[in-house]
Amino acid sequence: MSQEFSYEILEEVAVLSENAKGWTKELNLISWNNRPAKFDLRDWAPNHEKMGKGITLTNEEFAVLKETLNKM
């Protein structure tokens, strides 16, 4: 089954790294299917032409992550 989805990168928060082929690991604020934006950690091809593996964090998950990293 094929499913349509849309996304919009609302804010490019940080680029964590770039590999030899130009793919970047990024923290972005993304709206999926026009829903409220979520933080997203993911690999991207140059110019965001393709998306790779990654994870989306809810606001609550992001808050716990932020608090954890602030203490480290």
Added chain:
Amino acid sequence: MSQEFSYEILEEVAVLSENAKGWTKELNLISWNNRPAKFDLRDWAPNHEKMGKGITLTNEEFAVLKETLNKM
């Protein structure tokens, strides 16, 4: 082609969330194939019996993420 791999969770740094089925989204320090530990954000079944989707961060990527979140 099937490939063997091993992993060891060296430190459970934080549990970001838990869903209705008991799966948790966690930040852990994991050694893959006996290599040096890396930070890993991933979904896990109860008692780490199964691993779900997630991403592994190099030390450099983790440092950039930490610096970014500290400023937010």
